[in-house]
Amino acid sequence: MAWWRRKKEALEPDSAKSKNSIPKGLWSKCESCGEITYTDELVANLRVCPVCQHHAPMPTAERIAATVDEGTWQELDQELRSGDPLEFHDQQPYPDRLARAMRSAGPGDAFLSGLGDVDGVPVSVGFFAFEFMGGSMGSVVGEKVTRVFERALETQRPALVLSASGGARMQEGVLSLMQMAKTSAARARLREAKLPYISVVLHPTTGGVAASFAMLGDLVLAEPKALVGFAGPRVIQQTIGQDLPKGFQRAEFLLEHGMVDRIVPRLEMKEQLGTLLRLMMGAPPRPVPPEPEPTDDGEPDGDGEPVAAPS
Amino acid sequence: MSTKVLEFERPIVELEGKIKELKHLSGGSQEMAAEIERLEQKARQLQRERFAKLSPWEQVQLAKHPDRPYTLDYLGEITTDFVELRGDRAFADDPAIVGGLCRLGERVVMVIGHQKGRNTKENLYRNFGMARPEGYRKAQRLMRLAEQFGHPVICFIDTAGAYPGIGAEERGQSEAIASSLELMSVLRVPTLSLVIGEGGSGGALAIGVTDRILMLEHAVYSVISPRGCASILWKDPEAEQAAAKQLRMTALDLKTLGICDEIIPEAVGGAHRGFTQTAAAVAETLTRHLDELFSLSVDALLAARYDKFRRIGHLERA
Numbered sequence: 001m002a003w004w005r006r007k008k009e010a011l012e013p014d015s016a017k018s019k020n021s022i023p024k025g026l027w028s029k030c031e032s033c034g035e036i037t038y039t040d041e042l043v044a045n046l047r048v049c050p051v052c053q054h055h056a057p058m059p060t061a062e063r064i065a066a067t068v069d070e071g072t073w074q075e076l077d078q079e080l081r082s083g084d085p086l087e088f089h090d091q092q093p094y095p096d097r098l099a100r101a102m103r104s105a106g107p108g109d110a111f112l113s114g115l116g117d118v119d120g121v122p123v124s125v126g127f128f129a130f131e132f133m134g135g136s137m138g139s140v141v142g143e144k145v146t147r148v149f150e151r152a153l154e155t156q157r158p159a160l161v162l163s164a165s166g167g168a169r170m171q172e173g174v175l176s177l178m179q180m181a182k183t184s185a186a187r188a189r190l191r192e193a194k195l196p197y198i199s200v201v202l203h204p205t206t207g208g209v210a211a212s213f214a215m216l217g218d219l220v221l222a223e224p225k226a227l228v229g230f231a232g233p234r235v236i237q238q239t240i241g242q243d244l245p246k247g248f249q250r251a252e253f254l255l256e257h258g259m260v261d262r263i264v265p266r267l268e269m270k271e272q273l274g275t276l277l278r279l280m281m282g283a284p285p286r287p288v289p290p291e292p293e294p295t296d297d298g299e300p301d302g303d304g305e306p307v308a309a310p311s
Numbered sequence: 312m313s314t315k316v317l318e319f320e321r322p323i324v325e326l327e328g329k330i331k332e333l334k335h336l337s338g339g340s341q342e343m344a345a346e347i348e349r350l351e352q353k354a355r356q357l358q359r360e361r362f363a364k365l366s367p368w369e370q371v372q373l374a375k376h377p378d379r380p381y382t383l384d385y386l387g388e389i390t391t392d393f394v395e396l397r398g399d400r401a402f403a404d405d406p407a408i409v410g411g412l413c414r415l416g417e418r419v420v421m422v423i424g425h426q427k428g429r430n431t432k433e434n435l436y437r438n439f440g441m442a443r444p445e446g447y448r449k450a451q452r453l454m455r456l457a458e459q460f461g462h463p464v465i466c467f468i469d470t471a472g473a474y475p476g477i478g479a480e481e482r483g484q485s486e487a488i489a490s491s492l493e494l495m496s497v498l499r500v501p502t503l504s505l506v507i508g509e510g511g512s513g514g515a516l517a518i519g520v521t522d523r524i525l526m527l528e529h530a531v532y533s534v535i536s537p538r539g540c541a542s543i544l545w546k547d548p549e550a551e552q553a554a555a556k557q558l559r560m561t562a563l564d565l566k567t568l569g570i571c572d573e574i575i576p577e578a579v580g581g582a583h584r585g586f587t588q589t590a591a592a593v594a595e596t597l598t599r600h601l602d603e604l605f606s607l608s609v610d611a612l613l614a615a616r617y618d619k620f621r622r623i624g625h626l627e628r629a
Contacts, residue, residue, distance in 0.1 A: 078629070079628045079629045080626055080627075080628065080629075081626075081627045081628060081629050082625075082627065083625045083626070083627040085568070085625035086557065086558070086559045088557050089557060090540075090544035090545055090553075090554070090557060091544065091545060091546075107629065138624075139623075139624030139625045139626055140624075140626060142624055143624055143626055146621070168512075168513075168534045168535070170534060170535055170540050170543065170544060170558070171544075172534075172625065173533065173534050173557075173558045173559050173560065173568075174532055174533055174534055174558075174559070174560065174564075174565060174568065174570060175568060175570075175623060175624055175625060176534050177512060177513070177516055177532075177533070177534040178516070178570060178620060178623040178624070179623070179624060180489075180492055180513060180516055181492055181495075181496065181516060181519075181520045181620045181623075182620045182621055182623055182624070184489060184492035184493045184496055184520070185492075185493070185496035185497075185520070185616075185617055185620050185621070186621075187493060188493045188494075188496045188497045189617075191493075192497070207513070208512075208513055208534070210485035210489075211473075211484070211485040211488040211489050211492075211513045211517075212488075212489050212492055212513075213489070214485070214489070215483070215485045215486040215489040215490075216486075216489050216490065216493055228485075229480050229484070229485060230473060230475070230479070230480060230484035230485040230488065230513070231473075231475030231479075231480070231484070235475045235539075236475045236476060236477065236480070239474075239475045239476065240476055240477065244477065245477070248477070248480070249480055253481075257481050257482070257483070258483075259483050259485075259486060
């Protein structure tokens with residue numbers, strides 16, 4: 001008996017120690033291929049697994065930094081906060097859920113709006129914060145999205161929205177539902193003004209967000225394997241009572257069915273957005289980055305390797 | 312016609328049954344007539360009292376009552392010359408949404424509405440009134456047609472929601488709903504929507520972005536079904552009664568929240584127990600709102616519609 005007890009005692013601290021020996025977050029394991037990457041390296045790679053190209057969820061602050069040119073991001077509408085118009089109480093009161101979300105995801109709500117340059121193009125832009133109550137759209141999110149479109153109109157800039165959302169926020173009931181109409185109406189005004197709107201759908205984008213402005217982009221771009229659809233897979237499975245096909249509602253499925261223009265890997269997103277916006281607006285191409293050492297005599301350094309085929 | 316009696320309808324239905332029996336037995340005798348009259352009054356009183364204090368959950372049940380009049384019932388009762396128009400011109404016709412031109416009084420109108428089935432066979436055909444993308448695309452086509460000829464659009468909302476299925480997703484259920492919302496927000500003719508039963512989420516709103524939002528007294532309108540909400544937030548679908556209360560989805564709630572413009576009273580006991588009376592109130596209300604909307608210029612109409620939805624929401628500031 002003593003022998004067993006001793007072994008048990010010896011094992012417990014050991015296993016606890018081995019768990020703690022790696023500081024939390026220093027290494028990240030890819031949830032797709034299991035590859036272990038140094039977290040700093042992964043973040044520098046925009047959280048795309050260097051081995052299997054899996055696009056891991058990206059905190060909104062990193063997303064903004066990866067999309068908007070450095071020093072140009074100007075967040076607006078920061079003062080808006082959700083109230084509790086229905087005095088909604090499920091297993092806990094809605095204000096408690098909001099408070100918890102603000103503690104973990106930061107103040108504000110599930111959407112950040114503002115102005116900034118994307119690859120040199122000034123845009124009116126908004127980002128869903130999925131980490132805030134699943135990116136759900138209540139009155140505040142609906143208002144901010146609407147303002148992205150209205151501000152695009154005021155400033156005569158294109159609009160850009162990057163969506164990741166479970167859909168309408170149930171705790172604001174039918175007020176949330178109506179945000180679908182409000183945002184779509186604002187989007188319509190932008191279309192009438194012939195200003196471009198690009199919608200980027202990220203993993204996951206479903207429900208009332210997918211079924212309103214997110215699918216109303218002049219162009220709709222998706223990240224690889226992003227799940228995008230009206231109904232969530234679980235609901236569909238329960239309704240039809242059969243297994244769903246492999247890859248169902250993923251970006252590749254949407255591309256195949258004609259629902260998105262392109263699947264754009266995260267590491268190419270910013271550049272593609274810039275190229276597409278310039279093309280849509282008929283603006284000149286992105287200025288070629290200056291040569292490192294311009295030669296004094298002005299001769300073209302013609303040692304000849306073509307960089308890209310003329311098209 | 313009654314196929315199902317809800318719990319709170321039972322005392323009234325039983326009393327009515329007794330009155331009918333008594334009438335039959337009395338054979339038209341004078342002394343019985345007074346007694347029958349007294350009982351009938353009591354039944355009406357009982358019904359009025361009971362229906363004045365329906366719980367949100369009872370309202371939801373009433374809104375989904377299998378005997379409740381559906382879109383085509385109203386069209387048959389209040390319009391003339393209804394000609395159904397079908398198909399989205401791209402994939403199929405979706406019988407879960409019906410639409411067509413007709414006359415409401417003097418006026419030619421385009422009507423579009425969800426259509427549920429009255430029995431199993433019909434429900435399979437109508438997919439229980441749960442539309443697929445082609446349904447919304449047909450609706451869009453009919454709205455554009457109405458706009459082209461300057462006819463107003465009236466939408467009858469009555470759906471549990473847009474259909475969640477594989478084919479629906481393949482054909483872009485989200486895009487179909489989204490583009491309906493956008494189109495309706497800029498449609499250059501007067502538009503009305505009337506929730507006659509269930510206003511279920513995006514599938515309902517897809518034909519509901521209108522100048523006026525009207526609701527029948529016992530209709531409901533919600534972002535999600537109480538059951539869906541309960542299974543997500545309570546982790547228990549059986550908590551649907553609590554969810555129905557929390558979601559604030561009755562006509563009165565929607566009026567209080569500033570979304571519903573007018574509640575159309577139903578016959579005592581609900582539209583299914585006094586259809587002619589309810590339908591007459593519907594016709595009167597629709598006509599009155601169209602008269603008002605036609606007095607506005609198209610630009611004023613569109614500006615007011617934008618403002619109507621622009622204002623919806625509850626904001627606080629840090």
